Each structure stands twice: as structure tokens, then as C-alpha cells.
Amino acid sequence: QKTREGFFGKITKAIAGKSTVDVDVLDNLEDALVSADVGIETTVKIIENIELRVAKDKYLNTAELNGILKAEIEALLVKGDADATYENYELPKGHHPHVILVVGVNGVGKTTTIGKLAHNFSLAGKSVLLGAADTFRAAAVEQLTIWSERTGVPIVKREQGSDPASVAYDTVVSGVARNADVILIDTAGRLHNKAHLMDELSKIKKVIQKVIPAAPHEVMLVLDGSTGQNALEQAKHFTAATEVTALTITKLDGTAKGGVVIAIADQFKIPVKFIGVGEKAQDLLVFDGKQFVNGLFSL
Amino acid sequence: MFNSLSEKLESAFKNIKGEGRISELNIANTVKDIRRALVDADVNYKIAKEFTDKVKETALGSKVLLSVNPGQQMVKIVQDELTALMGGTESEFNVTGNPAIILIAGLQGSGKTTFSGKLANYLKTKKGKSPLLVAADIYRPAAIDQLEVLGGQIGVDVYSERENKDAVSIAQNAIKEARSKNKNVIIIDTAGRLAVDEVMMTEVANVKAAVNPHEILFVVDSMTGQDAVNTAAAFNERLDFSGVVLTKLDGDTRGGAALSIKYTVNKPIKFMSSGEKMDTLDVFYPERMAQRILGMGDIVSLVEKA
Numbered sequence A: 001q002k003t004r005e006g007f008f009g010k011i012t013k014a015i016a017g018k019s020t021v022d023v024d025v026l027d028n029l030e031d032a033l034v035s036a037d038v039g040i041e042t043t044v045k046i047i048e049n050i051e052l053r054v055a056k057d058k059y060l061n062t063a064e065l066n067g068i069l070k071a072e073i074e075a076l077l078v079k080g081d082a083d084a085t086y087e088n089y090e091l092p093k094g095h096h097p098h099v100i101l102v103v104g105v106n107g108v109g110k111t112t113t114i115g116k117l118a119h120n121f122s123l124a125g126k127s128v129l130l131g132a133a134d135t136f137r138a139a140a141v142e143q144l145t146i147w148s149e150r151t152g153v154p155i156v157k158r159e160q161g162s163d164p165a166s167v168a169y170d171t172v173v174s175g176v177a178r179n180a181d182v183i184l185i186d187t188a189g190r191l192h193n194k195a196h197l198m199d200e201l202s203k204i205k206k207v208i209q210k211v212i213p214a215a216p217h218e219v220m221l222v223l224d225g226s227t228g229q230n231a232l233e234q235a236k237h238f239t240a241a242t243e244v245t246a247l248t249i250t251k252l253d254g255t256a257k258g259g260v261v262i263a264i265a266d267q268f269k270i271p272v273k274f275i276g277v278g279e280k281a282q283d284l285l286v287f288d289g290k291q292f293v294n295g296l297f298s299l
Numbered sequence B: 001m002f003n004s005l006s007e008k009l010e011s012a013f014k015n016i017k018g019e020g021r022i023s024e025l026n027i028a029n030t031v032k033d034i035r036r037a038l039v040d041a042d043v044n045y046k047i048a049k050e051f052t053d054k055v056k057e058t059a060l061g062s063k064v065l066l067s068v069n070p071g072q073q074m075v076k077i078v079q080d081e082l083t084a085l086m087g088g089t090e091s092e093f094n095v096t097g098n099p100a101i102i103l104i105a106g107l108q109g110s111g112k113t114t115f116s117g118k119l120a121n122y123l124k125t126k127k128g129k130s131p132l133l134v135a136a137d138i139y140r141p142a143a144i145d146q147l148e149v150l151g152g153q154i155g156v157d158v159y160s161e162r163e164n165k166d167a168v169s170i171a172q173n174a175i176k177e178a179r180s181k182n183k184n185v186i187i188i189d190t191a192g193r194l195a196v197d198e199v200m201m202t203e204v205a206n207v208k209a210a211v212n213p214h215e216i217l218f219v220v221d222s223m224t225g226q227d228a229v230n231t232a233a234a235f236n237e238r239l240d241f242s243g244v245v246l247t248k249l250d251g252d253t254r255g256g257a258a259l260s261i262k263y264t265v266n267k268p269i270k271f272m273s274s275g276e277k278m279d280t281l282d283v284f285y286p287e288r289m290a291q292r293i294l295g296m297g298d299i300v301s302l303v304e305k306a
């Protein structure tokens, strides 16, 4: 909510007291987009498209600007196919169990997002299994164990320092044996410029495929909503290592605007599926593009 | 982006060779390119504007030196301004109290707990101190365990009270513990919190008021975007922190947030954290950071080419 009001407040200020869209209005709009971490490239693209419209329509009033902006940004956001959304925490049809591998740089909120997903899938009547394949970070296993206790969901784990790929393997084998509906695998945070750590991720993925060739059915890249332009590099390198299929943007309960969503969707065509808005189990929202964009521009 | 910045700078300055002074006309585009590069490096857009305006002012009317080409000269102006901004006041780190009390604060996941471990390790191995780590994060699942694992790795004791849900009294009790165990530095790790979370900001302000720290360090993820200014200003308003710690510099972020924060709160950046291991801590080098933000690798090669 805060995110949206903040953004809209800026847009409103950008056009306050103006009746037509002129250079000033566009400059202010540029500032608003850039300050939301949309990034120069995507901002310029949006502004240029609006400039074209202004030139074509000769007289464009600022009331119309909102509508056009909304359309421009919505056009940039990727729509995953209807089957692959998690509306009401339904799972995609055609396979069972559904395996989600969760990846991302350090501290973005992977483990917490898994806890929230476990909570929500359980509420929706799905049987969930967690895999603690972050065997590296201090007390990462304990952290996920607490989430497993909180949500009443079983967990496959080993001691810190063991091989993450074999934990992932064990988890999927166990999930199949238990007939779980959804398997959520946590991985250690890793910076995308560290080749050996990215290789480890590819290996985890391959090992999972030994059990279920089509898995993981979702590779979820978690991005911190307060991250700036580096999120684009993260999307690029994690995609190269694991073919990321979905994004979750966390910490949007803060003042950061998460404009990164727009830039990444535009440049990498990866759909956003969830947003994190707090630290509690229920603080996860299924991403709804229309609502998100509407939220940006509605008072 | 940075390749194109150096290319742009290069071509921009080709035209002013042989002119006596740098003029408004011949740097207008250059200034815009530098500004955009800064914003791409996550420098706050308003600050990028002010900074490039200042660069422009300095550059305007400067005599084009004969010994170097105008490209080199412009690079030097930018570099000097940025380094001056990043450095400024000499930063001391105050561990003279007995015990010296250090409070660690910041957003969720920024690297506070990891840094607390690294700082304890640094003070123990490099400064001959006898530190005590204090687990005052009563919220995050397994936060105490995490600090205990790190303490174990570096051979530093961790003070915790698993049943106590009051960060203030944990911090106060830790001081008594330090006195009785002859520890001369205590490092208080706190929970991550958002600047807009009134209850949590009050909690950390209360910890500060109760223990009166010698140092309060604000820990920031170097990948932070435009919001860094808001967060830093809000934490500074509540805590009046004494220094900043930049984390995750082992990544490939340009780290423009560092410039934004320095510019906004004018507090020294005291440490750079660049890894998950306990020995990956360094004191802050302004030149290095200035070069990183500007993508100096390219600019240096530009100068070499010139």
C-alpha cells in the first residue's frame, strides 16, 4: 500500500497544476520513475513512448497521462500463462508433485518466502514438503526448521556443511514417496558473480531432474524490493545458471518502490508471481499485474 | 553502460582539444552522461544532479591544460570531487570504553549479524580486544543460533537470553556480563527493521538510550537503490548513528548508495564487508569506492588510451 501511494503521490505532484503534458511534466515523470528504481533505460523507453503519443495527439492533457502511463507499464509487465499463476494457491495441472526451487542473492528473503508459501499452500489444503538445501549459512537449517514448525509442514534436512545437492535430491525423493503436492527447496544466498556458487545451483537443478525429469517446475528468483539496478544483473546471471521462471519481490512493506519489477519484466520477460509485504507467514501476496499497475495510479 | 560512458566521454572531449577553456557548450552532454551513469550506479537521482552541477561548476572556465588532454582533465575533476565527498572527515573507531559498547542496526537482511561476527573477529585478532557478542534480535527465527554459530567460528562468547523478549534488558544485562567476564567490547546485534516501523524504531532507540553506545553503526546492503537516502535519513534521525557499514561489496554492484548516504547524513563510512566468511572485513577506502561508483576501470583505461 505504502509503495503504491508513494509512487502515485510523486506522479500527482509531477502533474499538479498543469493541464497539458509538456517538457516539465515529462521531466518530473522521469524523476518519479527513476526514483522508484525503474532505471534509466526503461524510464527513457516509457517517456519516449509518451512523447510519441504527445506528438501524435497534439493536445494531451495530464488527466489522460495516467491512463497512458498505466497502459505503457502494463504492456511492459509480463503475463505468465493463466495456468501458471498461483491464484488461491492452486497448483499448475499436469504434474505432481510441483517442485519449486528458490534462489537469490544473500539476505533477500528466500527462506522467509518459503515459510510464507508453506503457510499459504497448507491453508489451501495442499500437502507441502520443505527441503533445507542451504547447508552453508550459519543456522539456516534451524531457521527453516522454525518455519516448518510454525506452519506444521515437514522438512528434509541434514547438518550444516553437508552437500546441498544431496539434500535437494533427498527432498524430492521423499516428496514423491509421501505424495506431496508441492515441494519447496531453499538454497543458500549467493552473489551472482561467483561462478562456483552458480555452478553449484546448476548442479542442484540437475540432481533434482534425476528424480523428476521435468522438475523443478518453477525456479523462483527472490529479489529484495529495495535493491537498485543490480537486480538486473541478478536476473541475468541466475537465469543463465538455472533458467529462472518466476520472480518474488520482497520487503515492499518498506518505502522502497520496487520499480525494479518493471525493468526486469521488460528486459528479461520473467513474470512476477508473489510479493512480500512483511515478516509474518501471511505477509505474502500473489502478484496481480493489473492490480499492481492500478495500485500505482489509483488514489 | 560504462563502456559507453567512457566512449561518450572520449568522443565528447575530442571536440574540445585545442580550445582554451572548458565551456558550457562542450561539457553539457558530458555532464548529462555522467549523471546518467551515476543514476545507473544507484546514486540517488537528486544527488546525482547536485553532484554533476558541482562538477560542471568546477570544470567550467577551467583552463584546458596543455600537458594533459581535456578528457583526462575532466576525469580528474570528477574523481577528485567524488573522492572528497566519499571521504571527508577522518573516521575514528571508538573502542576506548570499558566495555566499549557498539550497537548495530539496519534493515532486514542487510548483513548485521554477519558483520557483528566479523567486527568481533577484527577487534579480537587485529586490536587485541576481548569482545562479547550480544544477541538482541528477539524476532528473527534462529537469530540467536546464527550468532552462536558465528561466535563459535571465531572463538568469541555470545550473550543471549532465549526466554527474554525485551531487547533493552538483554542489552543491559550483557553489560553486566561483560564486566564480570572481563570483556572490554560488547557488540549488540539487533533485529532488522524498516524505517517506517514505528514500534521497531522505538525499540532500537530505547536500546540506545539504555546502554549509551560508543559507536552506533548503520549497516547497509551496497546493492540498495534509490531508497537508501530515505532509510539512512530515518535511521539517523532516530539513532544519530556514528558510522556506516557497507556490505556485500564482493558482488558487482556499483554501490552508488554509498554516495547517497554519505551525501544525505554526512556520517563516515567506517567498514566494508565483502564476503560471508569472518575475515572479509576491511576499513573503508574512499578512493576505492569513488572509483567503483564511477566504473573507474574504464575511465582509467580511457586516460591510458588518451
Ligand SMILES: Nc1nc2c(ncn2[C@@H]2O[C@H](COP(=O)(O)OP(=O)(O)OP(=O)(O)O)[C@@H](O)[C@H]2O)c(=O)[nH]1
Pocket (backbone or CB within 6 Å): A104, A105, A106, A107, A108, A109, A110, A111, A112, A113, A134, A137, A140, A187, A188, A189, A190, A250, A251, A252, A253, A254, A275, A276, A277, A278, A279, A283, B108, B109, B140, B192, B194
Ligand atoms: N519487512 C520485510 N522483511 C522481510 C520480508 N521478507 C523477508 N524479510 C526479512 O528479511 C530478512 C532476511 O530474510 P531471509 O528469509 O533470511 O533471507 P534469505 O534470502 O533466506 O537469506 P540468506 O539465506 O541468508 O541468503 C529476515 O529478517 C526476514 O524476516 C518482507 O517481505 N518484508
Ligand SMILES: Nc1nc2c(ncn2[C@@H]2O[C@H](COP(=O)(O)OP(=O)(O)OP(=O)(O)O)[C@@H](O)[C@H]2O)c(=O)[nH]1
Pocket (backbone or CB within 6 Å): A106, A107, A137, A189, A191, B106, B107, B108, B109, B110, B111, B112, B113, B114, B115, B137, B140, B143, B190, B191, B192, B193, B247, B248, B249, B250, B251, B273, B274, B275, B276
Ligand atoms: N556475499 C556476501 N554476503 C554477505 C555479506 N554480509 C552478509 N552476507 C550474507 O547476507 C545474508 C544476510 O546476512 P545477515 O548477517 O543474516 O543479515 P542481517 O542484517 O543480520 O539480517 P536480519 O537479522 O534478518 O535483519 C547472509 O546470507 C550472509 O551470509 C557480504 O559482505 N558478502
Ligand SMILES: [Mg+2]
Pocket (backbone or CB within 6 Å): A110, A111, A112, A134, A140, A186, A187, A188, A189
Ligand atoms: Mg535463507
Ligand SMILES: [Mg+2]
Pocket (backbone or CB within 6 Å): B112, B113, B114, B137, B140, B143, B189, B190, B191, B192
Ligand atoms: Mg541478523
